[in-house]
Amino acid sequence: MTTLNGIGLITGAGSGIGQATAVAFVREGCQRLTIADMSASGLQKTTQLIKSLDAKTQVLELLVDVSNQDAVNNMVKKTVETFGQIDYAVNVAGVTCRDRSLASDYDIAEFDRVHSVNARGLLFCTQAEVLAMRSQNPRVTSEIFDPRRGQRGSIVNIASTCGITAIPNIMPYVVSKHAVVGITRSFAVDHGNDRIRINAVCPGLVDTPMLVQRKEMERKFGNEGDQQSTVGEPPLGRNAYPEEIADTCTFLSSSKASYIHGSMIMADGAPNVAQWEKQGFVPEENFKKHVSLGFLAAAVFPLPIDQLAGIKLPAGINASEWDEFHDSILIDEMARCGYLGTVWGINGGATVGGAPLSVYANQSQKQKYLAPLLRGAQRHCLMITEPDIGSDVGGMTTTADKSKDGKHYVLNGQKKWVTQGRWATHALCAARTGGPGPKGVSVFIVDLSTKGITRTKMENSGVSSSGSTFVDLDEVLVPAENLLGVENKGFEIIMSTFTHERLWVGITALRLCRVALEDSYKHALKRETFGKPLFENQVIRQKFSKMAGLIEPTQFFMESLVHRSVRTSPLEFSPLAALLKVQAAHNLEKISRETQQVFGGLGYSRTGAGARVEQISRDVRVLVVSGGSEEILQDMIAKSLKKLAKL
Numbered sequence: 062m063t064t065l066n067g068i069g070l071i072t073g074a075g076s077g078i079g080q081a082t083a084v085a086f087v088r089e090g091c092q093r094l095t096i097a098d099m100s101a102s103g104l105q106k107t108t109q110l111i112k113s114l115d116a117k118t119q120v121l122e123l124l125v126d127v128s129n130q131d132a133v134n135n136m137v138k139k140t141v142e143t144f145g146q147i148d149y150a151v152n153v154a155g156v157t158c159r160d161r162s163l164a165s166d167y168d169i170a171e172f173d174r175v176h177s178v179n180a181r182g183l184l185f186c187t188q189a190e191v192l193a194m195r196s197q198n199p200r201v202t203s204e205i206f207d208p209r210r211g212q213r214g215s216i217v218n219i220a221s222t223c224g225i226t227a228i229p230n231i232m233p234y235v236v237s238k239h240a241v242v243g244i245t246r247s248f249a250v251d252h253g254n255d256r257i258r259i260n261a262v263c264p265g266l267v268d269t270p271m272l273v274q275r276k277e278m279e280r281k282f283g284n285e286g287d288q289q290s291t292v293g294e295p296p297l298g299r300n301a302y303p304e305e306i307a308d309t310c311t312f313l314s315s316s317k318a319s320y321i322h323g324s325m326i327m328a329d330g331a332p333n334v335a336q337w338e339k340q341g342f343v344p345e346e347n348f349k350k351h352v353s354l355g356f357l358a359a360a361v362f363p364l365p366i367d368q369l370a371g372i373k374l375p376a377g378i379n380a381s382e383w384d385e386f387h388d389s390i391l392i393d394e395m396a397r398c399g400y401l402g403t404v405w406g407i408n409g410g411a412t413v414g415g416a417p418l419s420v421y422a423n424q425s426q427k428q429k430y431l432a433p434l435l436r437g438a439q440r441h442c443l444m445i446t447e448p449d450i451g452s453d454v455g456g457m458t459t460t461a462d463k464s465k466d467g468k469h470y471v472l473n474g475q476k477k478w479v480t481q482g483r484w485a486t487h488a489l490c491a492a493r494t495g496g497p498g499p500k501g502v503s504v505f506i507v508d509l510s511t512k513g514i515t516r517t518k519m520e521n522s523g524v525s526s527s528g529s530t531f532v533d534l535d536e537v538l539v540p541a542e543n544l545l546g547v548e549n550k551g552f553e554i555i556m557s558t559f560t561h562e563r564l565w566v567g568i569t570a571l572r573l574c575r576v577a578l579e580d581s582y583k584h585a586l587k588r589e590t591f592g593k594p595l596f597e598n599q600v601i602r603q604k605f606s607k608m609a610g611l612i613e614p615t616q617f618f619m620e621s622l623v624h625r626s627v628r629t630s631p632l633e634f635s636p637l638a639a640l641l642k643v644q645a646a647h648n649l650e651k652i653s654r655e656t657q658q659v660f661g662g663l664g665y666s667r668t669g670a671g672a673r674v675e676q677i678s679r680d681v682r683v684l685v686v687s688g689g690s691e692e693i694l695q696d697m698i699a700k701s702l703k704k705l706a707k708l
């Protein structure tokens with residue numbers, strides 16, 4: 062079926078993604094095509110490939126250096142003269158860095174060289190293409206599409222994951238690809254009304270000649286064979302084929318994508334959580350995607366159904382049908398990536414900050430804070446722990462004194478390890494409004510842009526992308542109407558948060574156990590020592606059966622608790638959730654140790670096959686400590702059971 066019946070123009074078409082895109086265009090029915098590159102032999106090869114697919118295709122080969130504006134203008138002019146117009150352009154031409162260096166030391170001549178092709182060259186192309194397309198009549202890319210979906214033209218720019226995040230030692234490339242994203246967005250805003258669609262594709266590692274150059278560079282600078290040292294391993298376990306990026310380009314060019322405009326399409330083998338953990342945050346683009354898929358809203362439990370208008374939940378599940386098992390599956394699936402920091406960094410605030418709003422906020426607070434939180438317009442965090450007060454929550458020293466006119470509370474104190482604190486817009490902050498002990502604590506909704514708030518990044522062993530923050534509160538004015546629930550009844554709110562959080566930790570720890578087991582199992586099957594796979598040794602096999610013995614019974618317990626979570630009184634359920642948390646985190650500690658052992662040295666390395674297990678070994682501690690530390694919970698469990706036995 063033909064989906065592209067018009068005229069195409071592809072730069073960088075002599076090899077790699079450009080060549081694959083030219084071939085893909087012809088496969089989709091395009092029969093008139095300009096291919097441009099600096100390599101004559103590359104262009105000849107591309108033409109050969111095209112002709113072997115469809116001998117009738119008319120190909121215009123042009124030798125073009127895109128950093129030369131006259132050459133670019135001439136390329137567009139010749140295409141229009143030859144074929145009458147340009148329906149789709151894909152700007153692929155680009156170069157990689159010839160060097161590796163810290164950003165502070167980069168040679169400016171190398172910066173200019175990369176920028177002149179990747180950014181300025183792409184800008185020249187986009188400008189010339191838009192000018193040509195503006196005078197054309199809108200049309201669909203195949204008669205199979207409704208004419209209302211017609212466009213004057215479509216442009217796809219090849220950016221990179223480096224256009225969204227940064228990787229070390231190739232600053233000019235990173236900057237140039239950020240520029241591609243900026244150019245694409247600007248043209249999208251300015252020329253959408255012209256019915257010219259423009260998007261960018263952000264590939265990760267693609268098996269192209271450019272990657273070969275990059276590997277040579279790694280070798281030259283002593284990182285031979287260690288692509289992961291700079292870019293992380295794609296979760297799909299392999300690099301992209303150029304054809305996969307090409308298919309993304311043909312899709313975006315065709316009327317199939319008639320309502321996709323100004324988008325950066327990630328084609329990176331799944332979001333790279335390892336990279337996010339390394340850089341210390343989840344990119345805004347990915348957070349937005351998380352929001353748009355309904356994952357953020359669904360992270361709030363119980364689900365505030367009355368605030369969900371217009372929000373789609375994951376898998377299209379109806380809000381009225383969303384139950385405790387959907388919640389547990391979502392928690393489990395989020396943890397499947399193996400990086401706790403990412404999970405917390407993307408929705409930890411909604412999980413712990415949203416739930417109390419869902420239960421205790423009044424209608425006006427819900428509209429002002431909960432509704433924007435569910436839509437990602439606000440990001441919330443929870444501020445309870447202090448430098449001198451952790452487990453003993455009731456002993457907190459941060460104060461909230463009412464102002465004389467009664468219009469505000471004035472907050473003074475310090476909060477520690479605030480997850481998402483670095484980028485949160487709001488916090489639920491616990492502070493003392495009354496006498497000593499739990500009965501003098503209240504909870505406030507605090508706008509974190511208020512004067513008197515200072516935030517400092519905290520460095521922890523793991524969960525680097527969770528945004529852990531130290532917060533100073535110095536004479537912070539909080540409007541009186543931002544009190545959550547009733548004054549001096551905040552302890553109940555905090556404790557209610559913990560019950561679901563403990564279930565959350567239990568489910569997450571169990572999934573991380575499975576992730577670690579899976580990675581080490583694969584390794585044990587593959588790794589050979591003394592002439593046979595590790596798994597052929599009885600002592601290694603025993604480790605796996607022991608680990609399974611820790612996971613499976615706890616999984617059954619967890620599932621039965623999920624069922625009971627909405628059917629049992631809080632008094633009865635709370636110690637059970639605590640028991641699950643303690644047991645699952647304890648299992649993870651043991652499994653982390655054993656799986657690291659199976660990996661040997663690789664279990665101690667932040668790159669390579671053991672990277673997730675190594676990460677888990679640094680993250681596990683926080684699952685044992687936060688949300689109620691092990692010793693405190695064990696004591697609470699015993700006391701509660703005694704109390705229940707008396708009832």
Ligand SMILES: Cc1cc2nc3c(=O)[nH]c(=O)nc-3n(C[C@H](O)[C@H](O)[C@H](O)COP(=O)(O)OP(=O)(O)OC[C@H]3O[C@@H](n4cnc5c(N)ncnc54)[C@H](O)[C@@H]3O)c2cc1C
Nearest residue numbers: 443444445446451452478479480683687688690691692693
């Ligand atoms: C990465 C990370 C993220 C976090 N995120 C948040 C957040 O978003 N918001 C927030 O408010 N807090 C957060 N916390 C704080 C966390 O909840 C606390 O660390 C936890 O409550 C324990 O407090 P603490 O560290 O002060 O330990 P402490 O209370 O000082 O306890 C130290 C140790 O002694 C044990 N212990 C304490 N008292 C007793 C006792 N009476 N008997 C026996 N043993 C005892 C504890 O179990 C613990 O093992 C986070 C912490 C970390 C590390």
